[in-house]
Amino acid sequence: MGTVGSGAEGIAGERRQLINVAYRLLGSVTEAEDAVQDAYARWYGLPRSRQEEILSPGAWLTTVTGRICLDLLGSARARRERYVGAWLPEPLPDRTEGERAGGADPTGPADPADQIVLDESVAMAFLVVLESMTPAERVAFVLHDVFRYPFAEIADVLGRTPAACKQLAASARRRVSATRAPATVTAVSxxxxxxxxxxxxxxxxxxxxxxxxxxxxxxxxxxxxxxxxxxxxxxxxxxxxxxxxxxxxxxxxxxxxxxxxxxxxxxxxxxxxxxxxxxxxxxxxxxxxxxxxxxxxxxxxxxxxxxxxx
Known part of the structure; x- marks a missing residue:
């Protein structure tokens, strides 16, 4: 799940990828940032000797972030049952668009939303489908189908066998397929x-x-x-x-x-x-x-x- 050096610069360089993973898993910029901060806190809380034993800090950080998100997704279901009205993912702006409009301040503090890559996997329709999945399905599907992580590594996040993770991703894929428009609908550019x-x-x-x-x-x-x-x-x-x-x-x-x-x-x-x-x-x-x-x-x-x- 990524290979970087164990130096501070290499570790910090993983933040963008982790924010992208966490937002797709949680549908919330705020919660994604909190999850990534928690993962970094756990890394820096390790004894130096333990850090040096970890061959890929990037993989370790992604695994820990994934586990934190999995826990948050489990508790989110209870929270959203108490939520007033419908719950939707946090919408993301295109900061380059704001800059063209003269509304962004390039000297302002870094915003985690700015680090999220805007592609089809963050389209609101896609995120809403992700909300219909179980936490384990969502983690397996996002990590494998969106970020191309192997099931052997996803198994470390979910605490299941690679074969079980593959089945979870397949189940999630069926949910996505079931919500897609029928073939007779004309694609819109x-x-x-x-x-x-x-x-x-x-x-x-x-x-x-x-x-x-x-x-x-x-x-x-x-x-x-x-x-x-x-x-x-x-x-x-x-x-x-x-x-x-x-x-x-x-x-x-x-x-x-x-x-x-x-x-x-x-x-x-x-x-x-x-x-x-x-x-x-x-x-x-x-x-x-x-x-x-x-x-x-x-x-x-x-x-x-x-x-x-x-």
């Missing part, structure tokens, strides 16, 4: 998705219900996460017409809200600001030129990585 999201923004700004209905799949579903800290729909809103009406009702209640087209977890999305403060981050799944899923994050604790958004 990144540009096409961006165009659809732009049209949604324009229709939302003008409170054009008919235009919104035309952009939404009739069976579309919108899920919102407010965590009980801000007002939002506690249950998913189902159906294109109901979603369109809900969106316009929100616009009516929130004068002065500014909508921005922004990348969310590497995909076209929308950010709503008021007085320069990000209030809402929305990500979209688009098929056949229409939106079929909307994930709306309003919990302010999950919007901290967006504080520098310009």
């Amino acid at each position: 990144a540009t096409g998705r961006g165009d659809v999201v732009r049209h949604v923004k324009e229709a939302w700004e003008t409170k054009d219900i008919a235009a919104l209905v035309g952009l939404l799949d009739p069976a579309a579903v919108m899920t919102a996460d407010g965590g009980g800290m801000v007002g939002t729909a506690l249950r998913p809103v189902e159906g294109g017409v109901r979603i369109a009406r809900y969106m316009v009702a929100i616009a009516d209640k929130a004068p002065g809200l500014e909508l921005l087209e922004r990348s969310v977890n590497g995909m076209p999305g929308l950010v709503a600001r008021r007085a320069g403060v990000v209030m809402t981050v929305a990500s979209f799944e688009v098929s056949d030129g229409r939106v079929n899923r909307i994930w709306v994050v309003r919990n302010p604790e999950k919007l901290r990585p967006w504080a520098r958004e310009g």
Whole structure:
């Protein structure tokens, strides 16, 4: 799981990889950073003689981080049962996009969200599927299918045999396949998705219900996460017409809200600001030129990585 020298520089160099692993396992930037910090604390807590016995500190750190995440995933299920409304992963900004907009401060403190590689494995649709897996399935699948770690090493994380880890990954893979759009659905390019999201923004700004209905799949579903800290729909809103009406009702209640087209977890999305403060981050799944899923994050604790958004 990576080979680095045991020097301080080599150990520190593993942080980016560990943050990427932990975010995909936990769906939370904050928890990912905490897990990685805990792994480093355990490393530095080892006697020097023990550190010198470890041939690959990178592999050791990844194994420990994986175990910490596995424990957190187990306890997260109980916490999320008490969570007010739906729980969604923390959305990620594209910091280079913010820099182009003149909103990022390159001299500011390092943000762990900046270290996460924005690819398909952090798309909101993918992370939501990961949430449906058991903790062991998620760890086996992410480490093997996303990061290409061998099952022999994953077995050290899960405390199971390599064969059992292989079965866990296969079960997780079936969950992913079951949620994918059928082959008859036309794939939408990144540009096409961006165009659809732009049209949604324009229709939302003008409170054009008919235009919104035309952009939404009739069976579309919108899920919102407010965590009980801000007002939002506690249950998913189902159906294109109901979603369109809900969106316009929100616009009516929130004068002065500014909508921005922004990348969310590497995909076209929308950010709503008021007085320069990000209030809402929305990500979209688009098929056949229409939106079929909307994930709306309003919990302010999950919007901290967006504080520098310009």
